[in-house]
Amino acid sequence: METRQSKAMFAEAEKVIPGGVNSPVRACRSVGCTPLFIERADGASLYDVDGNRYLDFVCSWGPMILGHAHPEVVAAIGAAAAAGTSFGAPTPAEITLAEMVVEAVPSVEKVRFVNSGTEATMSAARLARGYTGRSMVVKFDGCYHGHADSFLVKAGSGLLTLGIPGSPGVPEDIVKNTLSIPYNDIDSLEKTLTDERLDIACVIVEPVAGNMGCVLPDPAFLQRLRTLSTERGIVLIFDEVITGFRLAYGGAQHHFGITPDLTCLGKIIGGGLPVGAYGGRAEIMDQIAPDGPVYQAGTLSGNPLAMAAGIATLKQLQRPGFYEELNDKAATCAQRLREIAAAGDIPVQINSIGSLMTMFFSTDPVTDFASAMKADTTRYAEHYCNMLGQGIYLAPSQFEVAFISAAHSANDLEKLQKMTEWSFKKMADR
Numbered sequence: 001m002e003t004r005q006s007k008a009m010f011a012e013a014e015k016v017i018p019g020g021v022n023s024p025v026r027a028c029r030s031v032g033c034t035p036l037f038i039e040r041a042d043g044a045s046l047y048d049v050d051g052n053r054y055l056d057f058v059c060s061w062g063p064m065i066l067g068h069a070h071p072e073v074v075a076a077i078g079a080a081a082a083a084g085t086s087f088g089a090p091t092p093a094e095i096t097l098a099e100m101v102v103e104a105v106p107s108v109e110k111v112r113f114v115n116s117g118t119e120a121t122m123s124a125a126r127l128a129r130g131y132t133g134r135s136m137v138v139k140f141d142g143c144y145h146g147h148a149d150s151f152l153v154k155a156g157s158g159l160l161t162l163g164i165p166g167s168p169g170v171p172e173d174i175v176k177n178t179l180s181i182p183y184n185d186i187d188s189l190e191k192t193l194t195d196e197r198l199d200i201a202c203v204i205v206e207p208v209a210g211n212m213g214c215v216l217p218d219p220a221f222l223q224r225l226r227t228l229s230t231e232r233g234i235v236l237i238f239d240e241v242i243t244g245f246r247l248a249y250g251g252a253q254h255h256f257g258i259t260p261d262l263t264c265l266g267k268i269i270g271g272g273l274p275v276g277a278y279g280g281r282a283e284i285m286d287q288i289a290p291d292g293p294v295y296q297a298g299t300l301s302g303n304p305l306a307m308a309a310g311i312a313t314l315k316q317l318q319r320p321g322f323y324e325e326l327n328d329k330a331a332t333c334a335q336r337l338r339e340i341a342a343a344g345d346i347p348v349q350i351n352s353i354g355s356l357m358t359m360f361f362s363t364d365p366v367t368d369f370a371s372a373m374k375a376d377t378t379r380y381a382e383h384y385c386n387m388l389g390q391g392i393y394l395a396p397s398q399f400e401v402a403f404i405s406a407a408h409s410a411n412d413l414e415k416l417q418k419m420t421e422w423s424f425k426k427m428a429d430r
């Protein structure tokens with residue numbers, strides 16, 4: 001596949017943008033490539049500036065659950081843009097989207113819109129601290145909650161991919177108030193949350209981890225988390241930036257039947273435009289300014305284009321059978337990939353739930369950060385390059401998830417399976 005234009009653009013970009021990218025995971029360093037520059041996309045396809053077409057399993061890292069350039073979403077954005085792009089004043093669309101979120105997500109009685117998942121988690125932690133008057137945040141190793149200072153401790157996503165354990169620039173005074181403990185480890189959870197010496201304001205968790213690759217929660221772990229948080233008056237925050245409106249219309253909390261105190265959303269609720277949101281029990285949310293003293297603001301918060309894209313997207317997701325169809329299609333695909341793996345000589349573990357999936361190049365089951373780290377990243381890089389050469393666009397890191405969208409056809413998923421089989425054979429023959 002010829003990618004001369006992308007390479008030239010990357011060289012140009014590197015001169016004026018750090019690393020040539022506006023988010024580190026896009027740089028493709030761990031798979032030994034340079035990024036493709038994308039010209040356009042529709043449905044399940046991406047087209048790069050050299051005119052190559054790819055089947056997209058990154059889906060903009062999660063938002064594009066309907067596929068790219070969905071006509072209803074594009075029309076809604078166009079109509080909103082024609083009416084003015086930002087007013088810095090309330091609009092009817094904010095109420096509509098807020099009502100849709102409140103109706104959909106069990107824990108959410110009130111919701112604030114912000115501009116990214118990072119802002120959502122940062123604001124939720126501040127709110128939890130303000131509400132409880134306590135200072136400590138507990139998170140889990142390998143989970144990623146955006147790039148606010150408090151969360152850059154043993155974080156997943158690009159930090160894990162690039163081997164950055166924490167970030168310079170985050171003062172020790174902040175980090176000392178963050179405790180990161182192993183995911184799915186009920187003993188360590190028990191010890192930490194019952195330790196009277198710890199001044200814990202909140203626990204934040206990805207109810208399905210998606211930033212060390214896809215790691216499923218032990219339902220007993222989530223349940224214990226809920227019980228212990230309640231007992232200790234700790235605010236339980238579900239970071240559903242990936243899982244919200246993805247696993248089910250009501251997110252992971254609906255799927256697992258566990259209700260957090262606060263929920264962070266992003267990605268899908270913006271239909272591909274920059275959005276985040278945090279919401280929860282009214283009693284807690286009422287602590288936010290102007291009703292309460294906890295400050296959070298935003299020039300572009302609740303932006304009319306983003307609201308329009310979110311509303312149009314959620315309307316599509318309300319279609320009867322939407323999630324059954326998407327999740328069934330993804331489960332069948334994951335099962336077929338497991339069969340392909342079992343028949344070949346390349347040891348892989350396929351973790352999947354709903355339309356999320358990660359293929360770990362590992363002999364052992366992956367249930368937490370430590371087991372994720374055993375995956376063979378060199379092998380992932382080889383597989384990634386094999387697949388890209390055949391027009392399959394996967395996440396450029398072993399520690400991310402593949403997203404399947406409503407736009408992926410049976411043929412598309414068959415192509416993914418065929419090419420996976422071919423790539424495994426190529427790797428085994430080498």
Ligand SMILES: Cc1ncc(COP(=O)(O)O)c(C=O)c1O
Pocket residue numbers: 116117118119121144145146147206210211239240241242266267276
């Ligand atoms: C679980 C989770 N939380 C928070 C974030 C941060 O969101 P954003 O990149 O929109 O700031 C991400 C992804 O980036 C995420 O996957």
Ligand SMILES: NCC(=O)CCC(=O)O
Pocket residue numbers: 023024025026061062157158210211400401
């Ligand atoms: N799982 C990683 C992300 O969702 C974020 C993408 C980015 O930081 O660019």
